[in-house]
Amino acid sequence: MNLKQLLDSNIETYGEYDVIHFRERSYTNLETKVISDSLAAGLESMGIGRGDKVIVIMPNCPEVVFSYQGIIRAGAVIVPVMFTLHPKEIHYILSSSDVKAVITSAFVIDKVREAIMGLDMKPAIIAVDMPAGGNIHSFSRVLKQRAIGTEKNNITISENDTAVILYTSGTTGSPKGVILTHKNLYSNAANSAKHNETERGTTLGVLPLAHVYGLTMSNICFLTGSSVVVFPAFNPAEIFAAIEKYKVKSFSAVPAMIHALLSYPDSDKYDTGSLEWVGSGSAPLPVSLLHAFQEKFKAKVYEGYGLSEAAPVVTSHRKNFPIKPGSVGIPIPGVEVRIVDEDGVEVPAGEVGELVVRGDNVTNGYYERPDETEKILKDSWLHTGDMARMDEEGYVFIVDRKKDLIIRGGFNIYPRDVEEILNGHEAVSEAAVVGVPDERMGEEMVACIVKKNGSSVSEEELLLYCQDHLAINKTPRKVVFMEALPRNGVGKILKTQLRKAAADIVQPFGQE
Numbered sequence: 216m217n218l219k220q221l222l223d224s225n226i227e228t229y230g231e232y233d234v235i236h237f238r239e240r241s242y243t244n245l246e247t248k249v250i251s252d253s254l255a256a257g258l259e260s261m262g263i264g265r266g267d268k269v270i271v272i273m274p275n276c277p278e279v280v281f282s283y284q285g286i287i288r289a290g291a292v293i294v295p296v297m298f299t300l301h302p303k304e305i306h307y308i309l310s311s312s313d314v315k316a317v318i319t320s321a322f323v324i325d326k327v328r329e330a331i332m333g334l335d336m337k338p339a340i341i342a343v344d345m346p347a348g349g350n351i352h353s354f355s356r357v358l359k360q361r362a363i364g365t366e367k368n369n370i371t372i373s374e375n376d377t378a379v380i381l382y383t384s385g386t387t388g389s390p391k392g393v394i395l396t397h398k399n400l401y402s403n404a405a406n407s408a409k410h411n412e413t414e415r416g417t418t419l420g421v422l423p424l425a426h427v428y429g430l431t432m433s434n435i436c437f438l439t440g441s442s443v444v445v446f447p448a449f450n451p452a453e454i455f456a457a458i459e460k461y462k463v464k465s466f467s468a469v470p471a472m473i474h475a476l477l478s479y480p481d482s483d484k485y486d487t488g489s490l491e492w493v494g495s496g497s498a499p500l501p502v503s504l505l506h507a508f509q510e511k512f513k514a515k516v517y518e519g520y521g522l523s524e525a526a527p528v529v530t531s532h533r534k535n536f537p538i539k540p541g542s543v544g545i546p547i548p549g550v551e552v553r554i555v556d557e558d559g560v561e562v563p564a565g566e567v568g569e570l571v572v573r574g575d576n577v578t579n580g581y582y583e584r585p586d587e588t589e590k591i592l593k594d595s596w597l598h599t600g601d602m603a604r605m606d607e608e609g610y611v612f613i614v615d616r617k618k619d620l621i622i623r624g625g626f627n628i629y630p631r632d633v634e635e636i637l638n639g640h641e642a643v644s645e646a647a648v649v650g651v652p653d654e655r656m657g658e659e660m661v662a663c664i665v666k667k668n669g670s671s672v673s674e675e676e677l678l679l680y681c682q683d684h685l686a687i688n689k690t691p692r693k694v695v696f697m698e699a700l701p702r703n704g705v706g707k708i709l710k711t712q713l714r715k716a717a718a719d720i721v722q723p724f725g726q727e
Contacts, residue, residue, distance in 0.1 A: 217372045217397035218287050221404075221437040222248055229415075229440035235277050236417070236444045236461075242277055244437075247284065250358065254285025255370075257357035261316065261339060265290035265370070268312050268380060270338070271425065272296040272305070272327065273320035274447040278343040278354065279424045280433060282318045290370045291315075293379045294392075295425040297704035298323045304390070305330035308382050312392055312582065314338045318354070321345050374398040380582050381427050381523050392582030393523045395427075402549060402575040403526040404434035410547040411465075411494070411517070412534050413439050419457055419466035420445040426705045427527040428497050432467050451476055455485035467494040470504060471706030473516065474645070477508050490514040492534065496521055498707045499613065499631055501638040502540045518543050520613055524597055525550070526576040530611050541635070542610040550574040554605050559593065567614050567629075570603040571596040602629065619710055621650035621658050626688055628660065633691065636684045637662060642672035647700050648691060649714045651721065661717040662691040665700060693721050 216224070225234075226244050233241040242250075263269065269291050271282045286293045294312055296305060298319075308314075309330055316339040319327050324342060331337050340351050347353040378397045382390040407413075413435060420443045422429030436443050444457045449472055457463065468476075473495055476482065492515040493508070500518045508516055519531030520543035529552060532544035546552050553561050554568040562568040577597045580588030591598050602614040615629040622628070630648035637646035645665040650658035662681075666672060674694040681690040701712040 216401050217374050217376070218378050218400060218434065219284070219372050221401070221434060222251065222284055225437045225440060232440070232442070234436065234442050235280060236442060237277050240277075247277075247281060250281045251284035251288055253358040254281060254354075255288035257360045258285065258289040258291065258316070260360040261352075261357070263289060263291055263315050263339075266377070267291045267315045268294050270294045270296050270309070270312075270314050270317040271319075272298050272300075272317060273323055273343065274298055275420060275424050275429075275445050276320070276343070276447055277445060278318075278320075280445075283424075283430070283433075287372070287378060288370065290372060290376075292377050295379065295381060295427075295430065297423060297425045298326075299704040300326075302326045302329040306333070308390065308392075309334060309338065312380060312382075316341060318343065324351075372397060374401070379427075379430070381430075383523055391584055391587055393427075393578050394580055394582055395523075395526050395578055399526040399576050399578060400431065400434060403528055403547075404431050404438055406548045406550065406576070407431065407528045407531070408435045408438050410528075410531055410533060413441070414464065415440045416464055417442040417444065417461040419443070419454060419463060421449055421454060421466065421468055421472060423704055426497070427523045428467065428469075428521065428705065431527060449475065451479040452481065455479070455482055455487065458490055459486045462489040464489055464491045465493065467496065469497040469706040470495055470500045471498070471702065473500070473508055474504055477504065477511060478644075482511075487512055487514075492517055494519060494531065496528070496531075497705050499634075502635055503639045505540055520544070520601075520611065522599055522601075524578045524591065524599070525572050525574075526578070528576070529570075529572050539606075539610050539612075542606075542612050544611065545609045546611075550576060552605070552611060553596070554603055559596075564607045565604055567602055567604045569617060570599045570601045570611065570613070572599060573597065616710075619649070621648075621660055623650070623653075623658050623660065623688060624656045628689055630660075633660065633662065633681065633685065633689055636681060637664065637677065639684075640672070640677065640680055642666055642670035643677075644668075644670075645700055647708050647710065647713055649710055649717050651714060651718045653692075659693070660689075660691040661693045661695055661721055663695050663697055663700060663713055663717060665697055693717075695720050 231243050231245045234244040235242040269286045283293050318341045320343050342351050343354040374397045379395040380392040382392050494517050496519045505516045517532035521527035521529050530544045530546050532538050551573045553571050555561050556568050573596050600617045604612050615631045633648045634646045637643050644667040647663045653659040677694050701709045
C-alpha cells in the first residue's frame with residue numbers, strides 16, 4: 216500500500232468522520248480527500264507531477280496534511296521543512312533538492328523569499344493564507360486550477376516510488392536528504408500501530424508535522440481511524456484542555472514536551488484521568504523525568520527509538536509488557552536490530568556496540584549523496600551511528616551517539632551516563648555533557664546545566680555530587696550554567712552548537 220491509499224482506505228473502512236480538529240474548526244476525512252485531490256489537480260496544472268519535489272514549510276495546520284496528500288496524489292515528492300530554520304538553511308535545502316514549488320504561510324513567507332534569492336531556478340510559491348500577487352500563488356486559487364482530465368486522479372503510484380525527501384536536522388553536520396519510499400513510511404506506520412496496539416480515538420498532534428516522527432503519527436491516524444487535534448505551537452494549557460475535552464488516551468511527544476507538561480504549574484486544574492500512556496522519542500528521556508511524569512499523571516511513558524533513515528521507528532516499549540527505565544524497548548514488527556563491533560561482528564548481550572537496523576522501513580540512501588549513502592548502508596544493514604547495548608530479553612539501551620563519545624585520557628565516556636546522574640539532582644532542570652579539546656587528556660568534559668526556577672546550586676556542589684555517584688574519570692571538569700540548551704525544532708539538543716558554546720565559554724584546559 217502507498218500513502219495515497221491510506222486516506223482512500225480510511226474512508227472506505229471507517230466512513231466519514233472528523234479526522235482533524237484545529238482551533239474551532241473540524242475537517243472530515245472526506246473533506247480532506249476532496250481538498251487533497253483538488254490540490255493535486257492544481258499542482259498538475261502548474262506543471263508539477265511525478266517525481267517533482269515540493270517543499271512544505273509552515274507551522275502545524277490542516278493545510279499541512281492537505282498538502283502532503285495533495286503532493287502524493289500528484290505523484291510528486293514531499294520535502295517537509297521545519298519553519299524554524301534560518302533562511303540560509305532553507306536556501307541550502309532549496310538549492311540541493313531541485314524543488315519546483317514551496318507551500319508556505321504568511322508566518323514564514325519572509326524567510327522563504329530570502330531563501331530563494333540567488334537561486335537560478337526559482338520555485339513557485341503557494342501561500343495558504345495570502346492573496347495571489349507578485350510571485351505568490353494563493354492556495355485556494357490553486358485548488359480551483361484543475362487541469363483537464365485530472366479530476367479523477369488516476370495516477371499510479373508504486374510502493375517503491377519516493378514519497379518524501381526528509382532533510383536531517385544537521386546536529387552532526389550539514390543536512391542530508393533522506394529518501395523515504397511509500398513502502399518505508401507505510402510499513403513503519405502499520406508496524407508501529409500494531410506494536411503499540413493503537414486504539415481508535417482522538418490523539419494530539421503536538422509534534423511538528425515537518426518532522427518524520429510527526430508525519431508517521433499522522434499516518435497512523437489514517438490507519439487506525441483516529442482523529443487528531445492539531446496544534447500550531449506547543450502550549451501546555453491547550454494540551455491539557457484537549458486531553459480533558461477529547462478524553463485523550465495516548466499521544467506521542469519528545470522529552471522536552473514531557474518536561475514542560477510535568478513542570479506546568481496549573482496542570483491540576485484539568486481532568487487528565489483518561490490519559491493512559493505517552494510515547495516518547497527523538498531524544499533520550501532522562502529516567503528521573505520518566506518516573507516523575509508517571510507518578511504525577513498515573514500514565515505510562517513508553518520510550519522508543521528511531522531515526523529519519525528508518526522512517527523513523529525502530530524500537531519501542533509495548534503495552535502490557537514490562538517498562539525498563541533507561542531502555543528504548545524492543546524492535547517493532549518487521550524490524551531487525553543488531554549490536555555490532557567496529558568490524559560488523561555482533562557482540563554478546565550486555566556489551567556496547569553500534570546499533571544497526573534492517574527492514575522495509577530502512578531508506579535507500581541520501582538524495583544525490585552516494586558517498587554518504589555508502590557509509591551508512593552495508594549489506595542491507597543501516598548503520599545508525601548510535602552506541603547501544605541489548606539485554607538478554609531483547610531490550611535495547613541507547614548509550615550515546617558515536618560522535619558524542621568523549622575519549623578522556625584514552626578512556627571512553629558516554630555523556631548520557633553523566634547526564635542521568637546530573638538530571639537526578641534536585642536543583643537541575645536539564646543537563647547536557649559535551650567534550651572539548653584538551654592538550655593533556657585529549658578531551659575534557661563540560662557539563663552544561665539549566666537550573667530549576669528558584670533553585671541555587673554551585674559548580675563545586677555539582678562536581679562533588681558527581682564524584683559521589685561516578686568514577687572520578689567520569690566526573691566533569693567544568694560546569695557551565697545556561698538559561699536554555701540549544702535545540703532544533705523538535706526539541707533535540709544540538710550538541711554541535713553546545714560544544715562550540717562550551718569551548719567559547721571555558722578557558723582552554725591546556726592553558727590553565
